[in-house]
Amino acid sequence: MEGCNFTTLSVFIVIAVGIYRWFYRPSKFPPGPRGFPFVGVVPFLGSYPERTIANWKSTYGSIMSVRFGPQDWVVLNDYEAIQQALVLKGDSFSGRPPMPSFLDLASGNGLSFLDYGKKWKLQRKFGLMTLRGFGMGKKGMEARVLEEAAYMNKEIRKQSGKPFFINRTVSNTVSNVICGVVFGRRFDYGDPWFTGLLRDMDKRFQTTGMFMLLVFMPWLRHFPPGSRMVNDLKSDVGRLIDDFEKEVKQHNSTFQKNDIRDFIDAYLDEMHQEKETFTMEQLLHYIRDLFEAGTETTTSTLRWALLCLIHYPETQNKLYREIVTVLGEDGKPSMSIKDEMSYTFAFIQEVQRYRTLVPLSLPHCTSQDVEVAGFCIPKRTVVVPNIWAVHNDPNLWDEPEKFKPERHLDAGGQFVKSNFVMAFSAGPRHCVGEQLAKTELFFFITSMVQCFEFLPEEGNLPEIEKGTVGSVFAPLEYKIVAKERQF
Template sequence: MGIFDYIYDFWGLTGLPNAGLEISLITFVLLSIYWYRRPANSPPGPRGIPFFGMYPFVGKFMERTMAKWKKTYGPVMLVRMGLQDMLVLNNFESIYQALVKQPTKFSGRPRSPLLEELTQGGGMAVTDYGPLWKSQRKFGVTTLRGFGVGKKSMESRVSEEISYLNEAIRSENGKAFNISNVLHKAISNNICNVTFGKRYDYDDKFFEDVLHKLLTGFENQAVAFVIRILTLAPWLRKVPPVSSICEMFKSDFAVVFEFLQDIINQHEESYDQEDLRDFIDAFLKEMKKGKDKNFSGNQLLQYIRELFIAGTETTASTLNWALLCLLHFPESQKKLREEVLNVIGAEGVASMSHKPSMPFTNAFIQELMRYRTLAPLSLFHKTNEDAELFGYFIPKNTVVAPNIWAVHNDSEYWKEPEKFQPERFINDKGEFVASSHVIPFSVGPRYCLGEQLARMEVFLFLVSMVQKFEFSPDLDDGKLPVIDDGVNSTAFIPHLYSLVAKEI
């Protein structure tokens, strides 16, 4: 009796035509062998089911699920996601060894057909690692610094915006309100000042609409999920309902592009090479030189769009999480305010010069960035060439996911990582002790371009708000707003919530 006869007997298929079944069985066996086979000397990891891999099993919090798999497969895993493999780096050492020690091999970007279609190959976020990215990155760092990012002049702009924010909070007259909207406008105005040379009033409805459409990919869970999944399964963008979500995303992009292009056109009309006002003017100067074709109109449009997004959502959401922590941990709010009033006073103006004298404030902010990791899996990287990591062979073009959440919640490094404890960063002498294992802006060549500005904003905004207001939950709601959940994809941002700000 042959093997197929045994199979037919086992499943009770005796008497059915054998030829079709044999072909089906052979096809199934071959597909299974192909699906579950591994490249030689590759990292361990789960393969999931054909065509979908582990996608059906990762859940909403992919980073947390993958961190759990570390117990089975170790800190370096090769996980089948969709039709391709993803290298997941589940602890600080693996991320450091890949992104910092081997930057040229691990700093690529996987293709994203949807974003490539929208950006027409421009911008920085999805640009692969190479000469184009390097030259544009260098220009960005130099130009932003030239217009004050990281300098005292930028601090003055931020302080001015804080006064507008505080007035907006004060206008609520101690009634419950959703602070997220005004926070986004305040933070966005800082990056607008640097890139556009202007700010917008908080009651500007058109600017509010543009801002909302710009941030759809972060605030809408369905859109956020689709953008991430299309990196690993791009073919889904043609399949309903994903296709309809893509069309909505494109429509929002068109409004943002029109808004930004109009600003660029205005700059071109009033351009004066002897008076460079902002980032756009500096870019236009390089365009007019005509020496580097990478300085194009589309590249400028995409560049400022990315600065607009990154300079708004990351910091605004960090401050939103900070306020949620103030509501959930009132003792921390009390300690924070006591330090602020002791160092700055009730009427003083917060400055970065105060920062070294405020250990609890520094500890609070660092614990905030650890506790509510804003970019749980960072932005996906890609290997630009064959690489080796801890003895494992990693082929060229492998998608790489640095699991920042796993680093921030590693029980082997942190005691009770699930708890919010700013005191973990304060030593016996009462001094703030920074940790290299808190990496909210990632590490390596592709760390966040706006890190300096973001750190300045978080410190100055938080200190100034705590100095002027006491924050408490909305009593009419009857319960604290949720802090363990949120919209989760490229960024982990809190759900909308109400609070009460009582002026001190």
């Protein structure tokens, strides 16, 4: 009888503690929905969580807490909230949470998921300085991108105006730019090593829907299909790291301090001087970050841009007329004439706003207890900026659901750079490859539109409202026709 009473009491205590922990929130913590035990609000998020969360702003405000699985995250749901947290108090909001799904893949290395601190600052400073030169003195950034644009257009011409899937061509092009930065050379599009590299990276982004569930509810990684997916991702990452290691060893065997050829050489040079944070494992995952982030984001943005061209032919005509007026039929684009190509830059900025590529950005976490907008957010709280909500805020944009490049031009037709377009996030952790990505988008779009008129496959206008579900909002696969322009 006494044992039975003890068991009943124990169960009661466990239930009471569970209920208390479920409803407990720290003092002055942002309000928000809790959902159900174990899963939180995940069942209510739908295919596009950022849009659901943006709708909750009317109930809970610009800064809210949202319970993903067993944990409360803080979501910054408009531009002002993001500015107050990530920019004005960037030192307090620039950490990376210790999420098992990311730790499994990066082992605490690289740059994207490295926590805020001395190591991250040194690695980021190195990356910014190295990428700024892009080519390490051998070739300038513009020369490398122009060279790859020529290869891309040659590949498109091979389609002879017939419908084809352009995603592989664009991915090859963008990845080869990264190859130029990292390895100091480009690869033929049919090279077995190069195609294997892209195949392994593709698999990483084809599983984003399930991967996001693992991010929200880490305990799912212990059960199928989560455990199977984690093991598959580990294998894919392992192959990438092995491939990169072979490249690094080859570089090391021919390294000369007075002849820095590329990113790997620059990093090896740092390793010879500073061995605490500049290590082989860190270099290998840094390279992986550059390839994964640099390839997927720019490739998907270009694919959205092409979709916009075929959905809005008048926009394509305006773009082409500006390009021919400024460059002629065969002139080469240059950043030195960007002020003369206002509509081109307005088009690119509108693509980035209209189809937000990373809607919830990457997760941040607080590095200390911090107060923002009257709320107290404890140390190590996960914080997510809702970039989609900013890009679709009716207080910032007239008819945000519509594609209108002209919204980024002033009364005189000049391009106006908008702080409200946050394609590269904000604050200390904004994208390290921002300048490279902007250069690629300008050169590749200009070069393609100069050479080709892009049309939909007859009777089949591709989907533009829907995209992939997960951390990256990429276009669904589609066919396109590239009609070569006759001069």
